[in-house]
Amino acid sequence: MNEAKKIIRALIAKPGLDGHDRGAKVLALGLRDEGMEVIYTGRRQTPESIVQAAIQEDVDVIGLSCLSGAHDYLFPRVTELLKERGIRHMLVIGGGIIPEEDIPSLKQKGIREIFGPGSRIDDIANFIRQNVKR
Amino acid sequence: MEENIVELIENMRAGGDRYLARLITLIENDSPSSSQIMEILPTYLGRAYRIGITGPPGAGKSTLIDKLTTVFRSKGLSVGIIAVDPSSFISGGAVLGDRIRMQQHYLDTDVFIRSMATRGSTGGLSKSVSTVVKLLDAFGKDIVMVETVGVGQADVEIVKIVDTVITVLTPDAGDSMQFMKAGLVEIAGIIVVNKADRDNASWVVAEINAVLSASLRKSKWQVSVLRTQAINGVGIDELYEEISKRRIKDAQ
Numbered sequence: 457m458n459e460a461k462k463i464i465r466a467l468i469a470k471p472g473l474d475g476h477d478r479g480a481k482v483l484a485l486g487l488r489d490e491g492m493e494v495i496y497t498g499r500r501q502t503p504e505s506i507v508q509a510a511i512q513e514d515v516d517v518i519g520l521s522c523l524s525g526a527h528d529y530l531f532p533r534v535t536e537l538l539k540e541r542g543i544r545h546m547l548v549i550g551g552g553i554i555p556e557e558d559i560p561s562l563k564q565k566g567i568r569e570i571f572g573p574g575s576r577i578d579d580i581a582n583f584i585r586q587n588v589k590r
Numbered sequence: 591m592e593e594n595i596v597e598l599i600e601n602m603r604a605g606g607d608r609y610l611a612r613l614i615t616l617i618e619n620d621s622p623s624s625s626q627i628m629e630i631l632p633t634y635l636g637r638a639y640r641i642g643i644t645g646p647p648g649a650g651k652s653t654l655i656d657k658l659t660t661v662f663r664s665k666g667l668s669v670g671i672i673a674v675d676p677s678s679f680i681s682g683g684a685v686l687g688d689r690i691r692m693q694q695h696y697l698d699t700d701v702f703i704r705s706m707a708t709r710g711s712t713g714g715l716s717k718s719v720s721t722v723v724k725l726l727d728a729f730g731k732d733i734v735m736v737e738t739v740g741v742g743q744a745d746v747e748i749v750k751i752v753d754t755v756i757t758v759l760t761p762d763a764g765d766s767m768q769f770m771k772a773g774l775v776e777i778a779g780i781i782v783v784n785k786a787d788r789d790n791a792s793w794v795v796a797e798i799n800a801v802l803s804a805s806l807r808k809s810k811w812q813v814s815v816l817r818t819q820a821i822n823g824v825g826i827d828e829l830y831e832e833i834s835k836r837r838i839k840d841a842q
Binding site for chain 1: 607608614615678682683684687699701703705707709755812
């Protein structure tokens with residue numbers, strides 16, 4: 457596929473009821489500085505609204521951020537919905553406050569990597585670049 | 591991964607959001623299929639009424655689009671929105687921050703929102719926007735709204751691809767000298783003074799009207815000047831009526 461200049465499009469989304477989104481915004485700016493086009497959904501999204509946005513924006517990667525502990529339900533619900541809608545190519549990653557012991561189960565359910573507090577933006581960007589399809 | 595364009599377009603017209611989104615991406619990336627897509631599109635065009643929304647950053651363009659969408663939807667009209675934001679000249683990336691103002695419509699399957707970056711183009715749009723407008727039209731949207739980057743005077747590309755341009759200003763937009771300068775007010779079909787609860791709103795409306803009445807420019811339509819407070823929904827129905835008048839007249 458000979459596309460001229462492939463720019464990665466990312467959706468940063470906040471499912472659930474988190475009270476603030478500073479981390480998500482820092483990430484959005486950071487990925488912008490890494491050359492990506494970043495759409496930020498705003499807070500208080502449902503898995504349904506996130507998947508709808510991801511499809512319309514035809515993003516390559518979805519970054520889910522959750523600070524309030526509902527990641528075990530919300531993150532896999534996103535990957536489930538993507539599957540139901542026949543979307544197989546989007547990379548899904550997560551971050552926020554995710555306890556270590558929850559990570560294996562999330563990965564098993566399709567969240568490819570978790571980037572918690574202290575993660576470097578360039579590590580996240582490189583991971584995305586190495587793992588996006590098409 | 592070869593893609594069958596004819597099939598993609600058929601699937602899109604059958605109502606598939608994801609196919610529409612995919613076609614937009616192919617156009618945006620200037621892929622080899624672009625010319626084939628552009629050849630097929632004209633067959634399906636002509637239904638959508640296209641509105642451009644321009645004006646300086648922070649004037650309330652996205653919020654206005656959000657409110658207008660609610661009104662269009664209440665009349666049973668389907669809506670496509672293209673929201674353009676600037677690409678960074680340093681990194682080539684972009685934060686596309688217009689969609690966030692339209693959250694109430696995220697789950698409405700008759701509202702399609704696509705955020706686009708300028709990717710180096712000047713003039714407030716990206717070069718693929720005109721084709722993406724056609725894609726939304728071919729998809730069956732009744733209304734297509736395009737929000738420009740909002741740098742103001744340079745935002746003139748929009749005129750060529752829409753039926754009506756709405757220029758959104760705020761009460762601190764300046765005085766008559768400001769409005770006499772080329773670009774901002776010239777291209778407008780409808781001028782909206784948003785955040786009209788602020789001081790100076792009446793004065794700004796008067797200054798704009800003074801410049802408009804002094805202008806000898808002949809056009810099909812008298813330029814209308816309206817006041818809104820988009821965030822509170824004030825003035826939106828009047829704006830809708832104004833758009834409606836033009837849409838009906840243009841269809842005749």
